[in-house]
Amino acid sequence: MSKPNQKAMHKGGNPTFKMSTLKRVLKMLYSFYPVMMPVTIACIIFNAVVAAIPAIFQQKVIADIERFYKSGDWSAAKEVILPKIFILIGLYVIAIISITLYSQLMVYITQGFLDKLRCRLFGSMQNLPVKYFDTNKHGDIMSHYTNDIDTMRELISRSLPTLLQSTIIVVSVLGIMLYYSVWLTLVVLLGVLAMSFVSKKIGGGSAKYFIRQQKSIGKTEGFVQEMMNGQKVIKVFCHEEKCQEDFDNVNETLYHDSFRAHAYANCLGPIIGNIGNVLYVFIAMIGGILIVSKAPNIGFSSIATGITALSIDIVVPFLNMSKQFTGNVNQVTQQINTVVMGLAGAERVFELMDEKPEDDSGYVTLVNCTVDENGNISESEKRTGHWAWKHPHSDGTLTYTLLKGDVTITDADFGYEKNKPVLHDISVYAKPGQKVAFVGATGAGKTTITNLINRFYDIEDGKIRYDGININKIKKADLRRSLGIVLQETNLFTGTVMDNIRYGRLDATDEECIKAANLAGADDFITRLPDGYNTMLHNNGANLSQGQRQLIAIARAAVADPPVMILDEATSSIDTRTEAIVQRGMDKLMEGRTVFVIAHRLSTVMNSDVIMVLDSGRIIERGSHAELIAQKGTYYQLYTGAFELE
Numbered sequence: 001m002s003k004p005n006q007k008a009m010h011k012g013g014n015p016t017f018k019m020s021t022l023k024r025v026l027k028m029l030y031s032f033y034p035v036m037m038p039v040t041i042a043c044i045i046f047n048a049v050v051a052a053i054p055a056i057f058q059q060k061v062i063a064d065i066e067r068f069y070k071s072g073d074w075s076a077a078k079e080v081i082l083p084k085i086f087i088l089i090g091l092y093v094i095a096i097i098s099i100t101l102y103s104q105l106m107v108y109i110t111q112g113f114l115d116k117l118r119c120r121l122f123g124s125m126q127n128l129p130v131k132y133f134d135t136n137k138h139g140d141i142m143s144h145y146t147n148d149i150d151t152m153r154e155l156i157s158r159s160l161p162t163l164l165q166s167t168i169i170v171v172s173v174l175g176i177m178l179y180y181s182v183w184l185t186l187v188v189l190l191g192v193l194a195m196s197f198v199s200k201k202i203g204g205g206s207a208k209y210f211i212r213q214q215k216s217i218g219k220t221e222g223f224v225q226e227m228m229n230g231q232k233v234i235k236v237f238c239h240e241e242k243c244q245e246d247f248d249n250v251n252e253t254l255y256h257d258s259f260r261a262h263a264y265a266n267c268l269g270p271i272i273g274n275i276g277n278v279l280y281v282f283i284a285m286i287g288g289i290l291i292v293s294k295a296p297n298i299g300f301s302s303i304a305t306g307i308t309a310l311s312i313d314i315v316v317p318f319l320n321m322s323k324q325f326t327g328n329v330n331q332v333t334q335q336i337n338t339v340v341m342g343l344a345g346a347e348r349v350f351e352l353m354d355e356k357p358e359d360d361s362g363y364v365t366l367v368n369c370t371v372d373e374n375g376n377i378s379e380s381e382k383r384t385g386h387w388a389w390k391h392p393h394s395d396g397t398l399t400y401t402l403l404k405g406d407v408t409i410t411d412a413d414f415g416y417e418k419n420k421p422v423l424h425d426i427s428v429y430a431k432p433g434q435k436v437a438f439v440g441a442t443g444a445g446k447t448t449i450t451n452l453i454n455r456f457y458d459i460e461d462g463k464i465r466y467d468g469i470n471i472n473k474i475k476k477a478d479l480r481r482s483l484g485i486v487l488q489e490t491n492l493f494t495g496t497v498m499d500n501i502r503y504g505r506l507d508a509t510d511e512e513c514i515k516a517a518n519l520a521g522a523d524d525f526i527t528r529l530p531d532g533y534n535t536m537l538h539n540n541g542a543n544l545s546q547g548q549r550q551l552i553a554i555a556r557a558a559v560a561d562p563p564v565m566i567l568d569e570a571t572s573s574i575d576t577r578t579e580a581i582v583q584r585g586m587d588k589l590m591e592g593r594t595v596f597v598i599a600h601r602l603s604t605v606m607n608s609d610v611i612m613v614l615d616s617g618r619i620i621e622r623g624s625h626a627e628l629i630a631q632k633g634t635y636y637q638l639y640t641g642a643f644e645l646e
Contacts, residue, residue: 021347022339029156032116033109040109043102044161048168050095052176052324054088102161110157114149121145121349127357130456131416139225143218144352148345151214155342159335166331173325179300180314187286188322191279195272195329209261210341214348216254223250261337272333276326283322287315358476364469365390366478369400377402383507387482387563389469401467403482404432405563405594407453412462414452423448423617426462430594430610432563437597437605439635440614446598447488448617450566453596454483484562488569488598490549492541497526498533500541500552504560516558522551565595602639611635 030037121144133141177185227234227243234243290297290310297310368380369388377388377400387403409428415421423445430436438446451457452464455476464471471479484504492500501513508516514533517523525548529535541549554570587607599605606625613621613628613635621633628635 021343021350024350025152025155025343025346028117029109029113032113036105036109040102040105040161041164043098043105044165045168046098047095047102048165049172050091051165051169052172053091054320106157106161110153113156114153117152117349118145118149121149121353124353124355124357128355129358130451132355137219137222137226139222140218141352142225143221144349147217147221148214148348151342151345152349154338155346159338159342163332163335163339166328166335169328170325170332173321173328177318177321177325180297181310181318182298183290183295183310184283184287184315184318184322187283188279188325191275191282191322191326192329195275195326195333198271198275209257210337211344212257213254213261214341214344216250216257218348220250220254223247261341272326272330276323276330279326280319280323283319284315287318291315360476362473362475362479363392364474364478366403366474366481367400369402371402389467389474391469391473401469403563404467405482406430406432406465406467407564407594407596408463408465409449409452410463410465412452412459412464414448414457414459416457421460421617423452423459426617426619428612428619430596432594433592434609435590435595435597435607437599437608437611438614439599439602439605439611439638444614445617446614447568450485450568450596450598453564453566454480454485482562483564483566484557484560485566486550486553486557486568486570490541490546490553492537492544492549492552494536494538496531496534496536497529497552500537501533501555501559504556504558508559513555513559517552517555519558520551520554522548522555525551563593565590565593566598567595568598569600570597613638 125141174185177188223246227247234240287310291312295310297314366387367390368382368384369386370378370380370384371386372378379388379390379400389401389403391399391401393399407428407430409426412423412426413421414423414426426445426449428436428449438449440446448457452459453471455471458472466474466479466482493503498510498513501517502508504516505512510533514523517526517533526533526535537543541552544552550570557565597605597608605611609624610622611625611628612619613633615634621628621631621635623631629639
C-alpha cells in the first residue's frame, strides 16, 4: 500500500488539497498536449488583456470629448476619436477569433486528457495486487472513474481557464488603475480586503465540505454497490428496512456535507457581488468629492504629465474599472470552490494511481518449446503444445526446464495480516499427473493454499517450487498462464457464451471452445440456449443458473489446456446428476495434469491420489481415500457422517 497523503490542514485539523496536486494536474496536461496547452494559455491571456483595455480607450475618448467640447471643433474630434474606436473594434474581432480557438482547443484538451487519464487509471488498477481489491469497496473504486473524473472535467474545462483569465484581468486592471489614480485605487483595494475577509471565512468552510463531499460520494456508491450485489440475501432475511436505515445514515452524511459545501458557496457570490456594488457607489462619492475639491491626483501617469487635479475623465473609467476589478475578484473566489472540489477528485484519482503495484521480481519465463528424440529442449516462436521454463543465470547462460506440473510446498507459513498466521507449517508434494485434494471446514485454509500457488499472496516463510524452480523466481504472468483455475465464485463477462469460454485462451478457435464445453459437460445446455454459443450474457450471466455458470467457468479453464489445474469448489453449485457428467469430463480434463481440488463433497475427491485434511491452518491428516478410512480419524468421521463440515 502506498503511504497516506500528508494533507495540509485548516485550523482545527480539517483537510484541504495540496498544491502539489494542482502542479501534477498541470504537468500531466502539458505532457499530453505540449503544443496545444501553450497556445490555449496564450489565447486566454490575450482575451484577458483585451478585456482590460477598454478602460484606457474610455479614458482617452472622454478626455478628447472634454477637450473638444471646450473648443467646439467636432470635425477635428472625429478624426481623433474614430481611429481609436476602429482599433478597439479590431482588437475585439481578434479576441472573438481567439475565444473561438480557445473554446475548441479546451474541448479537445479536456476530453482527450480525461480519456488518457482513465486509461492510465485503469492500467494502474490492473497492476494492483489482489489484496487491494479484497480490502477496498468496489463501489468506492468505481467512484474514481465516475464522480472524481467528472470533477476533474469541470476543473480543466471551466475552473482553471476562468481562474487564469480573471486573475490576468485583475492584475491588468490593477495596473491601469494605479497608472491613473493611486487614491481611488486604494479605495478599491480596501473593498477587496473586505472581499478577501469574507471569502476566507466562507470559502474555507466551503472547501472543507467539498472535500468531504467527494469522500462521502465514494462511500455512498460503495454502499449501493454492496447492497445491489446482496439483494437476494437482503430479501431472504427480510432486511429491507434495516438496509434502508443504513442507507439513510450514509445518505444523510452525504447530504450534510453537500448541503454545507453548496450553502457556503452560494452565499459567497451574492455577498462578494454586493460588496462590489457598495464599493462602486463609494468610489463615485469619493471621486465626486475629490473633483469638486480639486484635489491633486497622484498616479504613475503623473511621472510623465505632472500632478494635476482629479478630473471626470479619470473618475468615470475608474467606476467601470472598479466594477470589472471586483467582478473578476468575485469570479476568482467563486472558482476556488470548484477548483478545490476538482483537486479533491484529482487527489483521489492520484491516490489510486500511486498505489504500489503488485511486486514481481521474477525472471524465469514460460516459452513454447520443442523436444527432440534425445530430450533436448529448444525454444519455439510458434505454439507447439509443449512448454518450458526459460531460466537465465547470473553467468549469462540459459537453461530450459520442461513444464511438467511438479508442485511442492515445504514448511509454508502465511498470514493475511502480520503476526496473525492462518497457515502453519504446510507441506504439499504434488507430482506431475497427481490429483491432490484439500478437505476441511470453512476457514481451515484450503483456498489460501491455492492462492499461494498462483501468488495472489506470497508466503512469509517456507518454499514453493514449481518443476524444481522457486516460484518467486517465476514471473507472475507466466506462472499464472501455466495454471488453470476454477474459482468458487464464478465471474462471467458481458459477451457471448463463446467469448466467455474463449477467455481462457484468446486465440482458441470455435472448435476448441466447443470441445472444451463438451469436456466440461456444458455443451448440452449451451445448445439449448436461444442463440446457442452466440447467446449474449449480461450482468455476470444472470440469465443462467449457478450451475450453468460454473460449467462455463470449467470450460473456460479446459480451453486454456494448462498442466496444473486448481478446482476451488468447482462442483459446489452443480446438482448430483450434473456433477456425475462434469466429473467424467473433469476426469478427462485432469488426465496427465497436476490437479488441486477443494471440495466439501467427498464424492469428488475419493479418487484423488492424496487427500489432505486441514484444521485451523494445519494439515492434520494426509493419504489416499483408503488409507484415511483405515486410520479412522477425522476423514473417516466425515465420510461416515459422524460429523459434517461447517
